[in-house]
Structure formats: structure tokens, C-alpha cells
Amino acid sequence: MSKKHAIRLTVNGRQYEAEVEPRVTLVDFLRHQLGLTGTHVGCEHGVCGACTVMVNGRAVRSCLMLAVQADGAEVVTIEGLSEDGRLHPIQEAFAEAHGLQCGFCTPGFVMSAYELLTRESEVDEGTIKEVLGGVLCRCTGYKAIYESVQLAARKMGKMPA
């Protein structure tokens, strides 16, 4: 074991202070040290995208970032999207458009869509596909996921109805 480092970060609006071993990835830290198990691990080598979270306003693979690197960062995970039990419009759209089956990759898609729909003022088929292209789903065949994000974009005024 190597020396632990003290880190401070904000996750879903809440401040955390923790000691982490450098080799602990951000996803393992979120899941096992903070108990935020909504972010999932699918491959641990950056291909499947299930572990996507927001770090300082950008969607990133949390299996490819060390927890110690998140010192001072602002992190948003799937748990941070709904407020008072009310689904975020993106989550709402996924439920409405049947954009999930087993739901394991879903946080990766939702967080990827979240970056797109919070950063861009307008999106189109190409930009939606581009971010969805970075996450693997084995159940849905993507059509309903695309339709969910399209629906969310419309709900959020980022795409003409």
C-alpha cells in the first residue's frame, strides 16, 4: 500500500473530505468510499462508458481518472440529477421513451446526455449520436436511447419539437 492522500471535493453539491490511496480510481472512490453506487463499472478500461460522471462540467470516464485527481473538483453523478425525488427531464425522457432495459449502462448515457444538454444551446442528430457513441449498451440497440435524448432535448428547449 502506498501513502494515502487527503482530498476535498464536492459531489452532487455536497462537500466531502476523504483519505485515498493514489491507485483508487474515481469510480471506485465514489462507489465504495462515498457509497454512491449509481455509477457503474463495466470495463475499467475506458471503452464501455457506464462509469461516465461529470467532473467540473465535463462528462468523463470515472474509471480512467484517479480519485486523488478529483481533489478540489466538482463532481455530479446520476444520484445528483433528481431533486426531491423528482426525475430530471433527461431521466423522465428515458422513462417515457423506454430508453433502458437492464439499466446498467443507463447512468453512462444519462450523464453523457446531461453534459450535452447542459453545455450546448442547441443540439441535433449528429451531436446526440456523437455523445451516445461513447457508451455501450447491450440491451436496447440504441434506438430508444437516441429517442430518449431527443425527447429530453425537446423538453429542455435544445431541439425544435
Place this chain on the structure above:
Amino acid sequence: MVSQAEWHLPRSLEELPISSPRYIGKPVRKVEAPPLLTGRAQFADDLDLPGMLHCAILRSPYGHARIKRIDVSAALELPGVVAVVTGQDMQQWVRPMGGIPSGWGTHCLAVDKVRFVGEPIAAVAAVDRHTAEDALDLIEVEFEPLPAVVNALEAKEEGAPLLYEDKGTNVMFHRLFTWGDAAKAFQEADHVLTEQFRWHRLGANPIETFGVIAQWDPVENAVTCWGSFQAPSFSAMGIAGALGLPLSKVKLVPMAHGGSFGGKGNPRGALIAAVLSRKAGGRPVKWIEDRLEYLMAGGGQAWERFYEASIAVKNDGTILGIRIKLVDDIGASGENSGAISAIKPLAAFTGCYAIPAAQYEVTMVATNKNPQSAYRGMGPPAHYVVLEGMVDIAARHLGLDPAEMRRRNFIPPDRFPYTIPSGNEYDSGNYPALLDRLLEMSSYQELRRQQEELRRQGRLVGLGLVSAVEPGAFNMNVYTILGVPAGTAVPEGATVALDPFGSVRVTVGFALEGQGQYTFVTQLMADYFCVTPDQVKVTCTDTLSAPVHFGPGGSRLAVALTGAVLGAAEALRRKLETAASYLLGCEPGQVEMMDGMLRVKGQPERRMSWQEVVGAMSARPDLFPPGMDLSTQATYVWVPPDRNMPDEQGRAKSYLTAAAACHLALVEVDPETGKVDVLKYWVVDDCGTRLNPATVAGMTQGGVAQGIGAALMEEYVYDADGQLLTTTFMDYLLPTIYEVPPVESAEMVTPSPFTPLGVKGMGEGPMISAPAAVICAVNDALAPLGVRVTDVPASPARVWQAIAQARGQG
């Protein structure tokens, strides 16, 4: 519990005790969605128990080697390590796993020999996964490498290196089935066409790998396992058998799965974690298979096949017979259920066609590779590449359009139920109508015209049209051929409980996996008892308390679970009717339930709600005669009716339902690179009554995506020493959104006469048809060049090879 023979379950939505369905049959939102969308659903790795240890597994670097010595002393000394197990411990505490074919099982940790790269050799339990992996580095193993055999055709020959010396052969199973007068069919044919096919290894690869937490109880001598078990009660039997425990001492708690597709059935992980927990004095031990482990040695490798097929046809296109010879590379043991995949085609051997005679020769061979597992479709996806491929070859030879060739051979709609030569009975279907609908929806004639034009411009555009039958409501009777100890039923049970406040609680034995079963149960119960969906709750319970069940698999739950919950609901209805007769003051038999009300027949104003009746049954036993059953819950175990054991040619009524589909793929082959793009895709399917059309549409799109992956991208590649070369998701290629076009689909409904509500299983169908459709399309594209690709996947390299061969460069 009520036996299945006592009454007739509703055969259609019209027979339900309601005026009209509000939920069932409609695209209702999934009840499973909110917890999954908010990160609250609990998967195996989300569970954290007090004192929990973490397991890492040391795996074989060799395809085939003798283990001379294992030294774990340094690993045990590493701070944080609590227990280490090796094959020696396993010999002491665990019996070898059963195998299919029977007799081909092995130990969960290698004893004396390793037989594939990735085979578990030793395992460590430590305070965290990192430390456990550190400890693996400290285990010393001395190997004596042995020659590996990785090609099934070589492995089955005499003189090949033997995986199991005591067996004297690598051939695990050999059988020739003959159905009808095949010899005569081939004699009388105007044309006999022959081709070879090769289906390479691929597999399930759900985004969540397998995970388990095992806790040994040293006092009770019992074990509890939380994990992503697809068929919990059957897994419990396997674990109990291996650990030598009665079933009462094995509790499996199924957790939500991040997909399964058959690819989580490997029993080693649970056994290893259980023994580690035992060695660690009963501390819980978690093992989460990582992706590298999954790819190399998990339940993710299926079907590796060499086929030789002949088709006998007349000049008018009539198919007289088909012969298929299969050599199936099962891998290093029968510990997973992969071998079943070679036998499942018996349930739909001749597809949608009235082919009178067939022959099937099956040879299963052991090689130094990861043992084959189950995967969605379970064999028929490969079988249909061959069958549909041969139909296309015959059509091309005779100058017939593939659609016309199929139409001439379809089983006529008036001949159902129809028994196919390999023994199964198809319940119902209308294949010409499916085809017509597909041709119309896709503007097939126009597509063919455009294809002609594009071909003139030198573009390689192809259409693949296939039709296939999906055996549904999985049965194990045919697998007794392989020595599987089974009978004619795979049961599914459910308990339905009512309370006076209007809630309907349903208990099942399987966890969330993605197919939306909790949703259709909710729809059905909300309709049946006239409540809102949020008054219905479906809960999964552990194997010690769950009703008898199997769970999802083999396209069965739409049928089996509908049967189970309807059976329980019907049992409750009868109880309520009897109870209400006392409360309403009339004869039993005069009360009927309708729209949630118990009313006297012919006097609809004399009525009360079921909630009132349940209230009285719960709180006022004094209103009923002594001895009356006043419980307001019922359990029903559904089993498929009218199944039998296979005869000497393997013929049996096996799978109860025969959903059917016609698929059409439009592809373009890049003539310079060999890369295939699927441009458009159409499906018309008939799975009888649709419980939730949105679920069916989702399964269809997802199955087509897996089919495209299978046809074009996914492949496990081994080198000559048995080293796996595709060890990451960079090399084992799952399709992304860019490789899968949106499917345009339409439905037809021919209800099953044999199932509750007329439902048919459909979960595997899209994956069963799609590889064949894509491969047929690729070969249609290549047809002007006079070459074919019969290797699946049709990777760019293989397609380019075929094109180069056509151009004389290959």
C-alpha cells in the same frame, strides 16, 4: 399451491374478468425504470456487508499445462490477506461441477491440470480488491506446459493431445439424427447443393459482469450467496450439489442484473467465494468478475462451429430435405450449458418450412478454450445462418427471388399445430402473411430495382431476407439427450397476495434483468384486480422463500410468468367468489368477479368490492363456515402442458410456442475495404398476444443489434497455443450506436392456442434471425462477383478476402 390441470387459464385478453384492459397489451412505462434511472437499483457490486472481504482469482497463463507445485505462503503473509484457496482445498470441500454433456464437468479451481487460459488456479480473500490482486502476484505456480489443441477438427482426431486422459478422447458427444426419409429426399431431388459454414466464437457480454457475495455460516454449515443469478433456484441446486449441502442450507439472493443474455451462468465464482468465506471463518467474500476475466474465462463465450450442409430441392423450388453436419467446439469442459446450444435447433430445425426430411449429425469436441456458455438464442442463430444461407443458395441456383423461394416452402397457415420432422410441434403461425407484410413495408420490389441500378454503378448492395421460428417457453426435455437430469417441465411459480387496502403483492423468484417482466405482471394484475399500477408491487425473494421457479431464459417468462400470476389470480378469484357468496347471502357458484367487483350472477346490483371481501376474510372469520380457507394469497406454479420425453431420434414436443419473424437487412459492402454497413433493417414479427408492445419493440431493436454484432464484428480469437488475443473491449467489438440502424418494425398477432392469453416467447427471436439476415445480405451484395462469405462474423478482412479472390488477387 394449485396444480395446473385444475382449470383452464384465460387464453385471451377477452377472457379476463374485466370489461376491457386498461394496461395489459399497451406500451406502459416500465415500473423498473425509476430506480435504474436514479442509481438506486441494487446490483451485486453495490452491496457492502460488515466485515466483507474481496476476492481475486489467479488464472492460468497456459492453454494446457500440468500444475507441478503451488506455493501460496508469501501471499498469505501479505498484510490484509485473510484466506487463500487452491485446487487442493477444493478437492477437500467441493465436488466437481456437473457437466453437459454429463461426465464432462470439472473442479472450480484447477486440480493437477489447467485446460484453458484463464482457468482459475487459486483465489485470495483480502480486505480490498487491490490487496487481493497484489497477493496474486505472490503466489508461485510451477507449470509443465503441455501441447494445446484449439481446433475442434484436429482435437477430435485420434492422436490429438487429450484434455482428459481418462476419457481417451476429446469427443464429448456424437449423434446422428435422421428424421423422415432423408435418403429418398436427396435421391429424388433435382438439385443437391452443398456448402460449408464457420461460426466463430462470440458471446453474451452484458455490460455488468457476474458478481457474487458468499457468506459461509460455520455454525449452521450453510451458505448465503447474493449475486447476479439468472436462474437462482437452478443455480442453488448446482451450488448445493457441489458443496454437498441440502438445498435447505443454500440461500441464493438474486440481485438486479446489468443484463445477462445467458452469459452469467458460470458456477465457479460462487463456489470459490463460498469456500473462501468458509476459510475466512464466515466473513462474507465478494467476487466481482472484471471485464478481462469475463472475456477470458467468464460466461461470455458461445458457439464455435464448423458446419457442412446440403439441401435437396426440386426445379420448382420445393425443398425435399436438409442435411446438416455440425462440429461444435465446446472448449475445455461441459461446466457451462453451452452444449445445449447444439441440441436446441431440434425445436425448430426446419425453420418456417414444410421440409419433410432432415438429418443432423452433431459432434461436440473438447478443446483448450474457455468452456462454451449460453447466449441469447442458444444455438439457433448459427443454425439459421446455415439453414437460411442454404435456402438462399438454392434460390440463387434456381433463379428464384429469395422471397419467392421461401413462400413456396412455408408451412401453410391451415396446417397448425404442425409437427416438424425433428419432433417439436409449432403452436400457430401465418408465415405467408408475415412475408407479405414485410415486402409491403419495405417496398421490397422497389429496393430490388434500386439494387439493380446501384450494381450497374459498381456498388455492392445486398438484401438479406430471412424467416425464422423462435422456439419459446424453454423446456429441458430434449436435453436429456445430453444426460441433463430433467423431465418435461420447467416450472415457474408466483405468489399473489391481496390486502383490504387494495394492494396486490406479487412474489417471484428472479431479479430484474431488463426484459420488463415486473412491468407486464404489474399491468396484468392492475387490470385483473382493477387497481392502479402503483397499487401493484412485484418483489423478488431468495431461493429459500421463493415459489418454485426457473426465471428468465429460453424466451419463456412472457408465457410462464403470465401463467403463474394468472393462475394465482384465478385461484384468488375463486376464493373471493366463494367468500363473497357467504357475504352476499347466495349459493357458492352464483357469484362472479367482474371489474374488481364480486357480484351475484344476473343481479349486478348485489355486489361488493374484492377489497371488502378480503377485509372480511382477514378480519371476520366468524362470517364464514368453519374450516374454510380464508387466506388472501395464492401461489401457482405454471408448467407447460402436453410435453413428452424424446424418442430414439430425439423427437419430442419441447418448446411450447413458435413465434416467427421475417427480417430484411439492406447492406452495402465497401468493395475496396470489405467493410459492411447495415443501412436499413426491417422486421415483421408474430409473437402472439403482445403484453407490452414497447417491450417487444425494445427487445427487437436490441436483438437486432446483437445480431449485427454477431454477423459482422464480435469474435473471440485464440492463437495456436490457446492464448486469447481478444482480451479487451478494444478487440472484442460490441456494436455502438453508429453500427446499428433503427429497425422499422411491424407486428402480426396469431395467438398461441396453448398458452395463457395466447402469448408466445419472443426475447431471443431478433437475435435468432438477425445474423442470418445480415449474412444473407452480405452474400447478396457479393453475388455479382460470384463469391460468398460463409464465415461469421463477416469481418472486413474476410469480406475483402472474398472480393480479392473474385478479382483473382486472393
Place this chain on the structure above:
Amino acid sequence: MKPAPFEYIRCSSLDEAIRALSDLGEEAKLLAGGQSLVPMLNMRLVRPKALVDINGVQSLSYIREEDGWLAIGSLTRQRDIEKSPLVKAAHPLLHEATLHIGHPQIRNRGTIGGSIAHAFPSAEYPAVVVAVDGRIKVVGPSGERTVPARQFFTGIMSTALDVGEVIAEVQVPRLAQDSGWGFVEFTRRHGDFAIAGAIAIVQQDGPVVRNAEVTVFGVGPVPVVCQAASQALIGEQHGDTAVARAAEAVERDLQEVEVISDVHASADYRRHLARVMVKRALLQALERARSARP
């Protein structure tokens, strides 16, 4: 699949990083975006004693134009390069190449310096800097030096970087106004590493090709500048025949190259794909050159 233990050193300046790297020697690894390094750590394919993290060195993140060159700080995220109006205008080839790197979620973290230091044979940025004859500015214990990109890549995942040296800046010359460029890749899936890729930059005088630069990547250990292919085109009338001849000439350029063979493509197939990619890149480039002319 968890990393072996390592020490972690966070740096807030380039000097600090260089000092740490020099002190620790070959057993230390520099951590930038981590999109290639962390998977290798997770798989225990690399087991450094220490990681030197430069993500805190803000001064390494910039995109500027200087004397007809684009100068990009090594820590600049690929996503920022993709979104940069300056890059899009001054170097559309670099912009296009960036779009081919993985996925947005990868580019959000991945850096240009990381991509170049990692030197994967099929990576886009090494190919671009070689194709445009760019330069890599490195800083080390003995000071600063600028290495021509064409001398920087020395083999599969190996570079001219010495122990203790850090890439500080990547410099690419602005494309000439009248040049046309082409960038193509052959991948199994969208976002995958290229099995073969090609970059072409051409200039024309009327119908005659005045200048051509062809580079292939993903084929050999390092990006290959294809002199024979370029020569086959220079001075020719642009058109399908000349392009086909140039594509054939790639065979000569690859003669001395140890062509990669893996599960996706044999060496022969890769050679073939290289020719096809060169042809397609040239067709793109010629088309752009035509519309670029006044």
C-alpha cells in the same frame, strides 16, 4: 483489475514535474489526461513506482498562433482543440483529426501531449504532426529543445523523450491557403483506433499537382511519410489515374516498414488498406485544393 500500488506526486509547475521525473528516473510515469495510461495501470500492464501528475500545470494549456504556426500547450484537452475556432480556421486538418479520437467523453480528458507522448501507432495526433512536419517542444533537466515531429517517434509507443523530459508544446504550421487536405481512417467501429489511416496535403497549379505530402498511420510502428506516393503525384495532372498510381506507390513506401499484424488485420490486408486510405485521402485533398483555388 486494479492498479498495483504507486506513489502520487502532484505538480503545479513544469519545473516541479521535471524535477520529480528526473529524481525518480525510469520508474516514474507522467500522468496527463490518463486516457491511455490509466487503462494500462488498471490492467497492471504498467507498474510505475510513482505517477507525476501535471494536470495542475495550468500554463501548459493554451492554443496560440505565432508566425504562421499553431502552438498548442501539451496539456490542452482534445475537446478544447476540437471546439477551438482558431484551430478550425487555421488548421482544419487538425480539427478533423481530433474528431476521430475516441469519443467526446475521452476527448474531455485526453490531451494532445499525452497522445503524442504515448505514441500509439494508430493515434491521430502523432500522424498529424508528422504529416504537416510539425515540431515537439520538450523541456527537461538540461533545458528546452524542439524536436522535428518526423524524428520524434522512434517505434511502437516509444519516442525521443529522454528520462525527465516533458512535452511542453506541440507546434504545427498553418496549412497554406491554396492547399487541400484529406484525412481518412479505416476503423471497425466509430471511435476505434485506426487499422489504417492516411493524411494527404496537396497543392495544385491549375490541373497539375505542384506539391503532395502523403502520410499513413496505424500501419507501421510510427506514422510513415510516403515519399514514393507523393512523388508519383507531383507534376502529374490530377485525376483518378494519377491518384491510383500514387496509391500503388505506397507499396514502395512500406517496403522497409514492419507492417502491423493483429486480430483485426493481417499485414497484407493492412498494406492493402493503406493504399485504399491514401487514395481516399488524396481524392479528398484534391477536391479541397480545387475549391481552395481562387
